[in-house]
Amino acid sequence: MVSARPAVAAMPAYRPGRNPADLAREIGVDRAVKLASNEVAFPPLPAVLQAVATTAGETNRYPDNGATVLTAALAERYRVAPEQVAVGCGAVTVCQQLAQAYTEPGSSIAFAWRSFEMYPLLAQVAGAGTRPVPLVPGADGGSPDTHDLTALAAAVDEDTRLVFVCNPNNPTGTAVRRAGLERFLDSVPDTVLVVLDEAYREFVTDPDVPDGVELMRGRPNVAVLRTFSKAWGLAGLRVGYLLAEDPAVADAVRRTQVPFSVSSLAQAAAVAALASEDEVRQRCAAVVAERGRLTEELRRRGLPVADSQANFVWLPLGERTAEVAAALEARAVITRPFAGEGLRVSIGTPEEDDVFLGALDAVLTSEPAGRPST
Numbered sequence: 001m002v003s004a005r006p007a008v009a010a011m012p013a014y015r016p017g018r019n020p021a022d023l024a025r026e027i028g029v030d031r032a033v034k035l036a037s038n039e040v041a042f043p044p045l046p047a048v049l050q051a052v053a054t055t056a057g058e059t060n061r062y063p064d065n066g067a068t069v070l071t072a073a074l075a076e077r078y079r080v081a082p083e084q085v086a087v088g089c090g091a092v093t094v095c096q097q098l099a100q101a102y103t104e105p106g107s108s109i110a111f112a113w114r115s116f117e118m119y120p121l122l123a124q125v126a127g128a129g130t131r132p133v134p135l136v137p138g139a140d141g142g143s144p145d146t147h148d149l150t151a152l153a154a155a156v157d158e159d160t161r162l163v164f165v166c167n168p169n170n171p172t173g174t175a176v177r178r179a180g181l182e183r184f185l186d187s188v189p190d191t192v193l194v195v196l197d198e199a200y201r202e203f204v205t206d207p208d209v210p211d212g213v214e215l216m217r218g219r220p221n222v223a224v225l226r227t228f229s230k231a232w233g234l235a236g237l238r239v240g241y242l243l244a245e246d247p248a249v250a251d252a253v254r255r256t257q258v259p260f261s262v263s264s265l266a267q268a269a270a271v272a273a274l275a276s277e278d279e280v281r282q283r284c285a286a287v288v289a290e291r292g293r294l295t296e297e298l299r300r301r302g303l304p305v306a307d308s309q310a311n312f313v314w315l316p317l318g319e320r321t322a323e324v325a326a327a328l329e330a331r332a333v334i335t336r337p338f339a340g341e342g343l344r345v346s347i348g349t350p351e352e353d354d355v356f357l358g359a360l361d362a363v364l365t366s367e368p369a370g371r372p373s374t
């Protein structure tokens with residue numbers, strides 16, 4: 001019998017999210033609403049559909065392994081050199097490449113917790129240790145939902161090679177501000193790579209939340225992660241990228257890339273999406289407006305929802321999280337529960353969000369306690 005490495009065998013099995021079509025069929029409704037994966041509800045951009053259709057005719061060939069055209073477009077967009085850019089098969093894969101490139105058994109990766117669920121898993125695959133640092137309440141008397149950058153800096157020790165700062169934080173939606181983040185970057189040794197995971201940057205409206213690309217300038221141990229999966233609407237095509245102040249960091253990511261892992265369709269679509277930035281900005285503005293409405297509606301119901309800078313909101317339902325998520329699902333609404341902590345709900349269309357609010361009202365009023373515990 002063969003056995004996988006203990007670290008791999010110990011990993012949780014992949015549990016696919018509910019598929020809305022399957023759920024709708026199972027409970028006998030026309031349509032289920034999926035607010036679980038932080039995609040945008042808009043269809044692909046017209047220019048993206050066009051680019052994919054055109055490129056389809058070339059898919060007998062391998063893609064450009066250097067993603068030259070996309071890399072040049074990103075370099076121009078962010079005013080960095082192409083050598084500072086590394087494109088990957090989704091930002092998640094870039095995270096994994098960073099773990100492979102910068103850690104080894106005996107070293108560690110630091111990050112806030114709860115944060116993006118991939119961080120501990122990719123450390124485990126790389127054989128690295130973890131330094132999870134608990135979130136703290138962002139508001140007086142609130143639930144823990146915000147990075148504790150002082151504690152995160154203190155958790156960095158001589159074994160730590162990599163720090164992820166997810167800003168805004170998935171799943172809580174809170175963001176750290178410029179002053180705190182600058183202080184943090186100043187206090188981390190320059191032998192430790194700090195990766196600012198800005199998967200949701202395009203939805204940030206608070207001017208005090210810094211743009212990581214600006215922050216990294218002059219700091220060779222800082223890099224920024226972005227993705228086409230969320231605001232740019234390419235979740236199904238898998239493209240993300242890293243921008244690094246030090247070209248050696250981007251080079252290390254390119255060296256650990258599985259060859260040809262960014263498909264020609266993905267590359268062409270990403271280039272087309274970048275060229276449609278005005279349209280993307282309009283879509284983001286609509287998401288932000290809807291985020292404001294949904295936040296208000298939830299607060300009117302007595303739910304202590306933190307200000308989100310992302311395209312989702314966080315309901316700190318504590319022990320009732322799993323039960324509320326299951327009850328919502330029975331009413332054809334798929335959300336993302338973190339059992340014992342809270343529910344992450346992606347911003348959908350206004351119609352989808354109204355379905356969610358209606359279902360939530362039914363769920364909360366049908367329960368004896370009547371109000372969520374936090």
Ligand SMILES: *Cc1c(COP(=O)(O)O)cnc(C)c1O
Pocket residue numbers: 038089090091092093116166170197199226227228229230235238239240
């Ligand atoms: C969604 C997400 C990503 C990127 O996902 P890809 O689809 O792999 O590009 C990265 N970081 C965070 C925090 C995310 O939520």
